[in-house]
Amino acid sequence: MRKIVRKVFPITKVEEEEKWLNEMADQGWKLIHVGIGKFEFESCEKGAYHIRLELLEKGFNHPDTINYLAFMEETGACVTARCLHWVYFARPKELGEFELYSDRASRMKYMKRLMRLMGVVGAANLYFGLYNTWLMFYFNSSVNVIGLTNLFISGVCAAGLWRMYQTYKKLREEGAVIE
Amino acid sequence: MAYIVLTEAVYYILLSLLAPMHGYGIMQNVEKMSNGRVKLAAGTLYGALNTLLDKGWIEALPGTDPRKKEYCITALGREVLQAEYRRLCELVENGKEVGGVES
Numbered sequence: 001m002r003k004i005v006r007k008v009f010p011i012t013k014v015e016e017e018e019k020w021l022n023e024m025a026d027q028g029w030k031l032i033h034v035g036i037g038k039f040e041f042e043s044c045e046k047g048a049y050h051i052r053l054e055l056l057e058k059g060f061n062h063p064d065t066i067n068y069l070a071f072m073e074e075t076g077a078c079v080t081a082r083c084l085h086w087v088y089f090a091r092p093k094e095l096g097e098f099e100l101y102s103d104r105a106s107r108m109k110y111m112k113r114l115m116r117l118m119g120v121v122g123a124a125n126l127y128f129g130l131y132n133t134w135l136m137f138y139f140n141s142s143v144n145v146i147g148l149t150n151l152f153i154s155g156v157c158a159a160g161l162w163r164m165y166q167t168y169k170k171l172r173e174e175g176a177v178i179e
Numbered sequence: 180m181a182y183i184v185l186t187e188a189v190y191y192i193l194l195s196l197l198a199p200m201h202g203y204g205i206m207q208n209v210e211k212m213s214n215g216r217v218k219l220a221a222g223t224l225y226g227a228l229n230t231l232l233d234k235g236w237i238e239a240l241p242g243t244d245p246r247k248k249e250y251c252i253t254a255l256g257r258e259v260l261q262a263e264y265r266r267l268c269e270l271v272e273n274g275k276e277v278g279g280v281e282s
Contacts, residue, residue: 054222068225074247075203075221102220103188109226 012160034083050098122157196252
């Protein structure tokens with residue numbers, strides 16, 4: 001049996017998305033497809049899978065990514081869905097705990113990747129937001145919804161980036177005394 | 180050999196690769212050696228293996244299934260491992276000598 005759930009998670013809410021997908025898996029729904037704001041699930045044994053999502057460093061068809069995904073598969077984690085540069089891994093719980101990164105250095109490296117994406121998306125939206133808003137005032141037109149949406153998204157990205165940077169900074173400071 | 184301090188993950192990876200082993204084997208071996216204390220996550224291990232390959236401390240064995248690559252330590256990797264072992268021994272010896280650390 002399959003079901004589709006429409007839900008949107010901004011890039012600043014990756015942890016919430018992962019938590020929700022694991023709750024779905026615990027209820028017997030394994031993720032099989034992801035679109036923009038759309039998640040498709042297939043019924044499975046309750047709590048059989050652990051789901052992790054990851055922002056890839058390179059494109060899905062890049063040789064480095066293919067090697068990485070083959071390596072993950074060897075450890076029991078298969079790609080159950082993907083969307084743009086994001087992959088969703090499912091690993092049977094019977095194989096034990098499933099984490100993508102287990103030490104400070106690799107966690108910090110991955111956080112940098114996420115912060116870079118938030119920065120790019122935030123900066124692009126800020127640029128278009130300001131441009132569209134300027135057009136609104138220049139032509140004295142009615143409220144420009146697109147411009148305001150761009151500015152809102154850039155604000156969300158800035159807030160997410162700030163939060164993640166605080167965690168990153170803390171990890172870096174702790175790294176001076178503990179591994 | 181320049182003075183290098185290894186991370187716990189790298190030390191255990193090099194120690195595991197004294198015998199040829201594939202990625203998942205390393206994860207299991209490290210967990211077993213450390214009595215379940217050190218659990219290497221797949222992404223962390225993959226990144227570490229690539230860094231060690233770049234440094235020439237380990238090598239991928241030819242002819243193995245590309246989906247299940249086997250790795251082994253190189254002569255340079257052994258030197259690094261031995262230097263780290265000596266450093267760790269020094270830490271333990273000094274701890275004992277000062278007497279503030281119970282064995």
